[in-house]
Amino acid sequence: MSLAHAILTALLEKPSSGLELTRRFDMSIGYFWSATHQQIYRELGKLEGAGFIRALPQDVPTRGQKREYEVLPAGREELIAWVAKAEDPKPLRDAFALRLRAAAMVGTGELLGEVERHLGLHRVQLATYQEIEKRDFPAGADGREERIQLLVLRAGIEMERFWVTWLEGAMVELRELDGQG
Amino acid sequence: MSLAHAILTALLEKPSSGLELTRRFDMSIGYFWSATHQQIYRELGKLEGAGFIRALPQDVPTRGQKREYEVLPAGREELIAWVAKAEDPKPLRDAFALRLRAAAMVGTGELLGEVERHLGLHRVQLATYQEIEKRDFPAGADGREERIQLLVLRAGIEMERFWVTWLEGAMVELRELDGQG
DNA sequence: AGTGCCATGTAAGTAGTTACATGATTAC
DNA sequence: GTAATCATGTAACTACTTACATGGCACT
Numbered sequence: 491m492s493l494a495h496a497i498l499t500a501l502l503e504k505p506s507s508g509l510e511l512t513r514r515f516d517m518s519i520g521y522f523w524s525a526t527h528q529q530i531y532r533e534l535g536k537l538e539g540a541g542f543i544r545a546l547p548q549d550v551p552t553r554g555q556k557r558e559y560e561v562l563p564a565g566r567e568e569l570i571a572w573v574a575k576a577e578d579p580k581p582l583r584d585a586f587a588l589r590l591r592a593a594a595m596v597g598t599g600e601l602l603g604e605v606e607r608h609l610g611l612h613r614v615q616l617a618t619y620q621e622i623e624k625r626d627f628p629a630g631a632d633g634r635e636e637r638i639q640l641l642v643l644r645a646g647i648e649m650e651r652f653w654v655t656w657l658e659g660a661m662v663e664l665r666e667l668d669g670q671g
Numbered sequence: 672m673s674l675a676h677a678i679l680t681a682l683l684e685k686p687s688s689g690l691e692l693t694r695r696f697d698m699s700i701g702y703f704w705s706a707t708h709q710q711i712y713r714e715l716g717k718l719e720g721a722g723f724i725r726a727l728p729q730d731v732p733t734r735g736q737k738r739e740y741e742v743l744p745a746g747r748e749e750l751i752a753w754v755a756k757a758e759d760p761k762p763l764r765d766a767f768a769l770r771l772r773a774a775a776m777v778g779t780g781e782l783l784g785e786v787e788r789h790l791g792l793h794r795v796q797l798a799t800y801q802e803i804e805k806r807d808f809p810a811g812a813d814g815r816e817e818r819i820q821l822l823v824l825r826a827g828i829e830m831e832r833f834w835v836t837w838l839e840g841a842m843v844e845l846r847e848l849d850g851q852g
Numbered sequence: 853a854g855t856g857c858c859a860t861g862t863a864a865g866t867a868g869t870t871a872c873a874t875g876a877t878t879a880c
Numbered sequence: 881g882t883a884a885t886c887a888t889g890t891a892a893c894t895a896c897t898t899a900c901a902t903g904g905c906a907c908t
Contacts, residue, residue, distance in 0.1 A: 492766045493895080499773040509859055522768035524761075529896070531861060555904075556859065566777060573773050574780045577766055579789055580705075582830065585673045585758055587703035587823050592680040592754050594819035596747060599755045608760055634848050638775035641844055642768050645837050649763070652833045656826050663822055667815050674867080690887055710868065712889060736876070737887065 491572075493533050494542075496523045498561055498569045501543060505560040508534055518622065518639075521646035534559060542568055590660070602664045609657040616650035619643060672753075674714050675723075677704045679742055679750045682724060686741040689715055699803070699820075702827035715740060723749055771841070783845045790838040797831035800824060 512527040542565030631640040693708040723746030812821040
């Protein structure tokens, strides 16, 4: 049920419509949780049904019209309860590492190109996070809320740095293997 | 469709029964892809239906009896095609980072204890991977297959190292925040 | 009137999780 | 004979993905 709680957090930070949430998930919220607009609209419906959020009053009917949501006290309570809950880290899933392992069995084929492509993507993501850090925390973080947000952002940065470093190593290794024939 | 291809890879490495696969997923295959026995049995059924694998001939009927599978040529072809396929890295999902962000809005509560718990779990995982490296690659890796496997294992190790380092930092940061009140 | 974008949704399919059921074999 | 473990499965549910539908508004 992480998506529901990600949305509650985002709405506490700032009341938003579905599409605005979608955009924020593509940006800052999404360092560690992504979601499509379809998922978000569905979840907003559920959260409203559960009494955790409500649409801000607006005259116009429904379709094609913006609907802004805010968190209700029950929603805040739910989020507090969720934060306190213990949950084991999930083993991660990365299809690319799987591909490499498969390649060990059936041949590397075009995999080197794919390594280079991923390396490029991760470098871009790393640069994006670093931009955000420079823009939003030019002098470090001050308040309690900001310090935690910076902590999470730094996790994203270090994660991307890990991928870049590892992929660089993988490139060298695969080049050698290809060279050997 | 990554699970199917993870299974094909595992079966190429060594023909196995469903339960054996489950165990291997808990170990080496599972650095980057985990699966329960329910998922695996379901997928084995599909793969057999598709003609990618077959059960090794065995006299006894079905339930409660071990069934070993091996990869058929069509399965190998399918795996080769999959390895060559380009696929963007998926943005990662980590509920704990989400929790931290939520805590920035509604208060940290018992979160410090949870950081310590996760830190412990990741340290154990890191030690496990390092054990595997020492046991399976005492003198580095030699053959092409082994070098790739070691490369993937090292990714697991570096990933855990990242979590340990980051969680240590998070602990310090949260202690300070708690201290301030 | 047509194009493009903002905005909210529906529907169908795939993948993963959780809980439970059942038979076979071994050890006591 | 009964408990533990090995082994294979079913069923129901939840979450995520992909493709498509529809309406409103601004610009030309």
